[in-house]
Amino acid sequence: MANGSRQAVWEFFGAELKRRREDAGITQVELGLRVFVSGAYIGQFEQAIRKPQLDIAQRIDEALQTDGIFDRLCRKLIDDPRYADYFAKAAELEALATRICEFAPALVPGLLQTAGYAxxxxxxxxxxxxxxxxxxKVSGHMERGRILKDATRPEYWVILHENVLRIPVGGAAVMAEQLEHVAALAHERTVLVQVLPNAAGAYAVMTGSLKLMEFEDAPPTAYTEAVYSGNLLDDPAVVMRAQSAYDQLRAAALSPEASLALVGSAAEDFRRCATTT
Structure with a gap:
């Protein structure tokens, strides 16, 4: 389904939700209480600013007695071939998060990727x-990145392993563009970037990729990924341990200022290489 078509269906979802709610004679706040989200979230669903999770859509059907229409629409939209099965749920939660903290040991994270890199x-x-x-698949990466441009964008903190800056994915020109994009987002204060240097030693290999997500009306979740597999972790004790691991990585990383300087320097090196070959 093309980006425009998907957005049109979400807009239909929102318009239909508003119509059915008003026909039932209840307010956004009242519906929110029935489905365990805030009234403001219901308003954002109706405006297609935020996308509800499947369980919320199902509760909306139950509250409004709508014979499963929102369940079916939501399933159609989240059954997205652009995402691997193991990542689809994480992508859905990513769009709802109010805060995301991510550690990337090998690749620039999807939210920050340029089309050439992806x-x-x-x-x-x-x-x-x-x-x-x-x-x-590239389209999926680009759509994910749009959440950083939304008015409701999450607070996003990312730690990049130094290797991410050195591996010439796609060649020098692609890497230069990618790192320049990361630096631009950091300068705009859309994302806070730190680099974990190779000199950090054991800290640099203590964990694989890690994404921590916080939400307004739900407990925090952690997501880890390996080769062709991913795990969503919502057990409070496990999420707390993941947060502790992330805090240690953050403490071992370079300061945001030093990190941005290193990203810029690597981008310049790749740009210079691209123009001389």
């Missing part, structure tokens, strides 16, 4: 895939 990664992982498959 395409190079997708091609490397799917060398025999047709062009339309590759472009569909």
């Amino acid at each position: 395409r190079a990664i997708t091609l490397a992982m799917n060398p025999f895939a047709p062009d339309d498959y590759i472009e569909e």
Whole structure:
């Protein structure tokens, strides 16, 4: 489903939600109480600013007695071939988070990727895939990144392993563009970037990729990913341990100022290499 088509369906979801709610004679706050979210969230669902999780859509159907229409619409929209099955739920939660803290040990995180970088990664992982498959996956990366441009964007803190700055994914020109993009987002204060240097020693290998997500009306969640697999962790004790691991990484990382200088320096090196070859 194309980006415009998906957005149109979400807008229909919101308009239909508003119509059904008003026909039932209840306010956004009242509906929110029935489905365990705030009235402000109901308003954002109706405006297609935020996308409800499947369980919320199901509770809306029950509260408004709408014969499963919101369940069916939500399933249609979250059954997205652009995301691997193991990541689809994390992508859904990512769009609802108020705060995201991420550690990237090998690659620039999806939320920060440029199209060229995302395409190079997708091609490397799917060398025999047709062009339309590759472009569909790249489209998914680009749509995910749009949450950082929304008025309701989450507070986003990312720690990049120094190796992420050194591996020439897609070649020098692609890497220069990618790192310049990261630096621009940091300068705009859209994202706070730190770099974990190789000199950090054991800290640099103490964990794999890690994403911590916090929400307005739900407990925090952690997401970890390995080769062709991912795990959403919501056990409070496990999430607390993940947060502790992230805090240690943050303490071992360079300051935001030093990190941004290193990102800029790496981008300049790649840009210089790209222009001389």
